[in-house]
Amino acid sequence: MESRVVNKGQISELLDKLAKDYNLIAPIKEETMTLFRRVSGAQDVLLDYNNSDISPKGCFLPQNEKTFSYMYTGDTLEINKPEGVQKTVLFGARPCDIKAILTFDPVFEGVKFGDEYYSNKRKSTVIIGLSCSKVLSTCFCYAMGGGPCDGTGSDLLLTEIGDKYYVEVNTEKGKALVDAYSQIFSSQGAEQLAKDKEELAKKLSGEFVRKVDLTGVKEVLDGNFELPYWDGDNAKKCIGCGTCTYVCPTCHCFDIFDYPTGDFTGDRLRCWDSCMFPEYTLEAGGHNPRPTRKERIRNRFMHKIKYHLDRYNMVGCVGCGRCVNKCPVNIDITKIINDLKEVAQNV
Amino acid sequence: MMDVIQQLREQAKKLLEEKKVDLVIGFGQGTELARTTPVFIDSPEGVSKLTWGPFCANNLAKYLTDYKNAPGNIAVVVKGCDSRSINRLLDDNQISRDKVVIIGVPCSGQLEWQKVSAEIKPGASLKEVVDNGDSVSVKTDAGDYKFDKKDYLLHRCLVCENPNPVVSDLTIGKEQPVKNYEDRFAEVQALEQMSTEEKNAYWDKQFSRCLRCYACRNVCSVCTCQTCVFDQMLPMWVSKRTNLSENTAFHLTRAFHVAGRCVDCGECDRVCPMDIPLRKLNQKIHKDLGDLFESPTPGTKPGLVSPLGEFSPGDPEEFM
Ligand code: SF4
Ligand code: SF4
Ligand code: SF4
Ligand code: SF4
Ligand code: SF4
Numbered sequence: 001m002e003s004r005v006v007n008k009g010q011i012s013e014l015l016d017k018l019a020k021d022y023n024l025i026a027p028i029k030e031e032t033m034t035l036f037r038r039v040s041g042a043q044d045v046l047l048d049y050n051n052s053d054i055s056p057k058g059c060f061l062p063q064n065e066k067t068f069s070y071m072y073t074g075d076t077l078e079i080n081k082p083e084g085v086q087k088t089v090l091f092g093a094r095p096c097d098i099k100a101i102l103t104f105d106p107v108f109e110g111v112k113f114g115d116e117y118y119s120n121k122r123k124s125t126v127i128i129g130l131s132c133s134k135v136l137s138t139c140f141c142y143a144m145g146g147g148p149c150d151g152t153g154s155d156l157l158l159t160e161i162g163d164k165y166y167v168e169v170n171t172e173k174g175k176a177l178v179d180a181y182s183q184i185f186s187s188q189g190a191e192q193l194a195k196d197k198e199e200l201a202k203k204l205s206g207e208f209v210r211k212v213d214l215t216g217v218k219e220v221l222d223g224n225f226e227l228p229y230w231d232g233d234n235a236k237k238c239i240g241c242g243t244c245t246y247v248c249p250t251c252h253c254f255d256i257f258d259y260p261t262g263d264f265t266g267d268r269l270r271c272w273d274s275c276m277f278p279e280y281t282l283e284a285g286g287h288n289p290r291p292t293r294k295e296r297i298r299n300r301f302m303h304k305i306k307y308h309l310d311r312y313n314m315v316g317c318v319g320c321g322r323c324v325n326k327c328p329v330n331i332d333i334t335k336i337i338n339d340l341k342e343v344a345q346n347v
Numbered sequence: 348m349m350d351v352i353q354q355l356r357e358q359a360k361k362l363l364e365e366k367k368v369d370l371v372i373g374f375g376q377g378t379e380l381a382r383t384t385p386v387f388i389d390s391p392e393g394v395s396k397l398t399w400g401p402f403c404a405n406n407l408a409k410y411l412t413d414y415k416n417a418p419g420n421i422a423v424v425v426k427g428c429d430s431r432s433i434n435r436l437l438d439d440n441q442i443s444r445d446k447v448v449i450i451g452v453p454c455s456g457q458l459e460w461q462k463v464s465a466e467i468k469p470g471a472s473l474k475e476v477v478d479n480g481d482s483v484s485v486k487t488d489a490g491d492y493k494f495d496k497k498d499y500l501l502h503r504c505l506v507c508e509n510p511n512p513v514v515s516d517l518t519i520g521k522e523q524p525v526k527n528y529e530d531r532f533a534e535v536q537a538l539e540q541m542s543t544e545e546k547n548a549y550w551d552k553q554f555s556r557c558l559r560c561y562a563c564r565n566v567c568s569v570c571t572c573q574t575c576v577f578d579q580m581l582p583m584w585v586s587k588r589t590n591l592s593e594n595t596a597f598h599l600t601r602a603f604h605v606a607g608r609c610v611d612c613g614e615c616d617r618v619c620p621m622d623i624p625l626r627k628l629n630q631k632i633h634k635d636l637g638d639l640f641e642s643p644t645p646g647t648k649p650g651l652v653s654p655l656g657e658f659s660p661g662d663p664e665e666f667m
Binding site: 031032033035053054063064135136137138207209233236237239240241242243246255257259272274277278279282324328329330331332334335 | 377378379382383385386387405410413461464469470556559561562578580583587590617618621
């Protein structure tokens with residue numbers, strides 16, 4: 001694996017260039033929020049931030065996406081697909097959020113079904129990750145196979161060390177990018193920075209305060225769909241909002257519907273949906289297989305710690321802590337995991 | 348604060364033991380030091396879960412409608428602002444008075460947990476919380492911290508109208524002094540000063556951010572419709588698409604649907620994951636209802652008529 005060095009003084013130059021050559025998506029501040037948005041240059045980009053309020057998953061699965069528009073004229077039906085996707089750089093994504101994109105891949109680029117809307121964007125996007133410099137009290141990526149300086153899934157990973165960024169080149173795509181801007185990415189001093197990065201990773205890995213351990217949890221869920229645990233306080237206190245799912249970098253459910261703009265014209269859209277909404281599984285005949293919050297809560301957490309593992313051998317939570325932070329009633333996946341471990345003792 | 352917690356547990360225990368209620372809804376320690384979570388206690392042994400302090404922001408009256416058809420009685424712990432919800436639910440015939448035991452706790456303000464949490468060493472465990480009047484001391488095994496209320500209180504608490512519950516069956520804790528806030532509507536007044544274009548720009552920016560997660564609607568104790576228009580698929584009044592036009596339709600509908608019933612508990616504002624200042628919308632309506640109809644904050648007294656919910660043949664409006 002190759003590595004490079006960027007002087008902090010040159011990061012603005014890099015961002016300006018990227019914004020010119022690519023559709024550049026980067027973290028910005030909007031009032032109190034840290035969000036990923038398209039930027040026109042370095043001036044708006046936030047380099048020093050704790051994890052963003054909303055993950056950058058929208059780069060690949062936008063909250064609203066037009067899949068095609070239709071027009072029926074009486075004898076012909078015209079279908080128009082949106083124009084091709086732009087070359088994009090996703091800059092500044094945190095390791096947990098990049099890992100989350102890896103959990104999307106088998107869903108949208110599966111063996112049986114491929115989703116061109118997703119894979120076109122995935123193919124034309126270069127992911128430049130940014131290691132964390134701080135661990136929040138809600139973070140637990142370490143327990144989900146990640147880490148604050150883990151570059152898995154990124155094309156390039158930047159780690160801030162003193163007045164430099166240490167750059168790990170993880171893919172061919174990443175290599176092509178550093179070669180294209182070779183006046184900014186130098187090789188000088190990379191060896192020392194590699195050591196410094198190891199040190200930083202070690203230091204940060206000692207800062208996690210949430211004790212989370214998945215061992216044995218899936219096994220108890222495998223044989224026990226109807227655990228009385230799911231009738232407990234979580235089902236009672238959940239208010240059934242979409243907050244946890246919309247802020248979650250690995251939640252990927254969507255709804256498809258037509259949005260008519262005239263009698264026989266309109267758009268077919270796909271928009272984020274949430275398994276916590278009552279109408280999510282409501283069937284045309286009126287039956288709802290997940291009629292109450294108990295079934296919905298169970299589904300969300302089973303998806304994270306069982307179903308995604310069953311299907312793709314990947315845990316469906318990356319430990320970003322967003323749902324922990326934002327749930328209005330403090331439903332906490334780390335507590336659920338710990339509770340289930342306790343339950344496991346007694347089944 | 349310890350004695351309030353003690354008394355809460357004793358009273359809850361008594362209610363459950365004497366079978367006066369089947370369930371007590373209160374606050375329990377959350378998964379962060381400065382956070383609580385709703386707890387649902389159905390046996391006398393469970394009461395040790397109950398806690399109280401300056402991290403009890405949730406309005407638990409919200410849960411009462413979940414139990415309106417349950418056989419037994421329910422006790423619920425409420426602060427001053429939450430107690431207004433109870434009056435409102437009673438006036439809307441959403442709950443029956445004899446099914447609910449209201450445990451009122453006078454409140455000296457609730458702190459924003461995220462702000463407090465950011466100051467405290469991660470992983471510290473809580474030893475004691477002391478209310479000093481203007482500040483709160485949080486004692487932990489990693490040191491003691493002090494938080495000035497003016498910097499850490501939730502916005503709604505800075506202009507609290509009813510620190511003491513307006514309706515309750517038993518009250519636990521000392522009565523809190525009631526203050527008169529001249530500047531109660533300061534934030535709204537600042538918005539009113541803006542030109543129409545500026546106001547549009549301000550709200551467009553806020554509404555564009557909305558994810559339409561509906562936490563603001565779902566947390567609201569007076570949003571009690573069985574099926575909300577925003578969940579209806581046929582006809583689809585508002586689609587799942589988020590854009591300025593549909594988000595604005597949602598926000599204005601929500602604000603007007605609770606106009607005259609919103610008790611200003613501030614929960615919608617607190618839970619919004621996108622920090623959209625929903626309370627400013629509600630407050631504008633409160634201010635106008637006050638100015639135009641001399642209408643008090645809904646829920647402050649039982650049996651208040653909602654100015655927008657009343658029909659009178661003698662209404663001077665010509666179009667009526
Ligand atoms: S379940 Fe929660 S902690 Fe896990 S990835 Fe989703 S938002 Fe992050
Ligand atoms: S969960 Fe890990 S990778 Fe994500 S923000 Fe926290 S420390 Fe960084
Ligand atoms: S954010 Fe919390 S309250 Fe809302 S649906 Fe998720 S678990 Fe339930
Ligand atoms: S809680 Fe906030 S983001 Fe969610 S629907 Fe309400 S205003 Fe929109
Ligand atoms: S609209 Fe907001 S402030 Fe008003 S009662 Fe509902 S949650 Fe409380």
